[in-house]
Amino acid sequence: MTGIDEPLRRRIAVVSAGLRNPSSTRLLADRLGEAVGRALGDRGAVASVELVELRDHAHDLTNMLHTGFASPELQVALDAVQGSDGLVAVTPIYSGTFTGLFKNFIDVLPEGALAGHPVLLGATAGTARHSLAVDHALRPLFAYLRAVVVPTGVFAATDDFGHSQGVRQDDDVAPLADRVQRAARELADVVLSSSRPPAVDSFDDPTPFEQLLRGGGPAR
């Protein structure tokens, strides 16, 4: 337990793969980030929210696929995600799935980087016809990464930004703002209930050689 004088601090990374400027993906990412920050605040935590705009790293991501190492700027972005207590990941839907840029970023994260990591998924597209992409495309990707994905994924079609109700009068889909709140509360709860073990730095704390000789690999 944390002492009364010591606030609970939680770092949230928000990854936006929107390409245009202004970008509806970025808009959704910002709303989700703010909502998660507020939800953490409501629960007595102090949240810091760090945005990673993948558009700014597009060249560096391609370069890293070639070279295997990150530019200093991209390394800051990778560290922000890995060092966070929770991740909000938002991508446009292209050809029925996340964009190549979004996947590039996932691909250059170190293996296991998101294992056990609380994640909120979001996506945008022109029409609501793509809304299941969150569950059919993004969720399996994050299942592979062994991330802890909250039940509510937030999809926003262009129309959603102009409606305070469901898209139709008789629509039972909650409006975007409600879905954002619900997803943010879910992520805040997971972030506060999970205690991530401190990362083992294999450079500071190498597996002793006698253990390697006995056939015991490093703890993963």
Add this chain to the structure above:
Amino acid sequence: MQFGIFSVGDVTRDPTNGRIPTEGERIDAMVRIALKAEEVGLDVFASGEHHNPPFVPSSPTTLLGYIAARTERLQLSTATTLITTNDPVKIAEDYAMLQHLSGGRVDLMMGRGNTGPVYPWFGQDIRNGIPLAIENYALLHRLWREDVVDWEGKLRTPLQSFTSTPRPLDGVPPFVWHGSIRSPEIAEQAAYYGDGFFHNNIFWPIHHTKQMVGLYRRRFEHYGHGSADQAIVGLGGQVFMRKSSQAAWNEFRPYFDNAPVYGHGPSMEDFTEQTPLTVGSPQQVIDRYAAMRDHVGDYQRQLFLIDHAGLPLDTVLEQIELLGTEVVPVLRKEMAVGRPPHVPDAPVHSTLVEAAGGPRDVTVYADTDAVTGRAPAPVR
């Protein structure tokens, strides 16, 4: 401090004229590069080992044995010897043989290799990369130090009453470096044995190199081989030089842009900033490499990659000439400034023999049993 050349042995099209060497031409080029290295006063030539096109050096001891016969002083090494997919018994035999033929001018750099299919081609599984590197080397280490080895591991058929021949020259095994870019286990392995650690940083930012070398140095001290600054460290390097910096940039850019590994990726501007690749005048190369020890401490071996990406042989030989005449003599002086006396040079055969108390004939004389080939206990 040793300076030298290491070659991957790639057969790559020259992007400026479309010319691509034959395997024969490339093999001949590797020999001429090694001879040139000795001629201009460099210390080391190291050959890669690969088992797939576009690379020619599948048989490093054949190449190095030939070079040994045509040189007198050059230290012959590998970059790297595949400790994962080669049988450690064959490594023990081949390199002891080369040691004898070269008068002790041989050391090895162990590596795991980075071409996935090489593992199944040689009957191994890439997921065992680290365990193979650890177990195979543990066996190799014994084969060079114990006349008769009984051994059982998990990844190779057991050995009973096995003697690797020829025994190491003068009773002293070749010095071994362990090369790894990002596996702490290999830095740990090098430290455990008190062997050398080589970070082939040519494609990597220096902070990464610093982290790996730092780990190796700490663990070298932990295992009682000396203080951290006495650990034996080698670095890779990559340069292209002309008298003027601009001329170097103009000439090298098409090779950079089309190079294997990083070509069609980062700009040469970014890559020269983020990695040790230095394109410029000899003085710029001197300045860049004289500063390497600020990051990793005083070190023992600096190897340069200069013959890849389709550069013509004549150009490569000019680069070696520049290294030998203008760059390395200055670097030798600069690296000596402020180098503590207790920091050793890289071990070579003569210093290893001296440390062992002089040369010993360790020939295993055996009355060969013509049926089983087994040797009874040696009778002296």
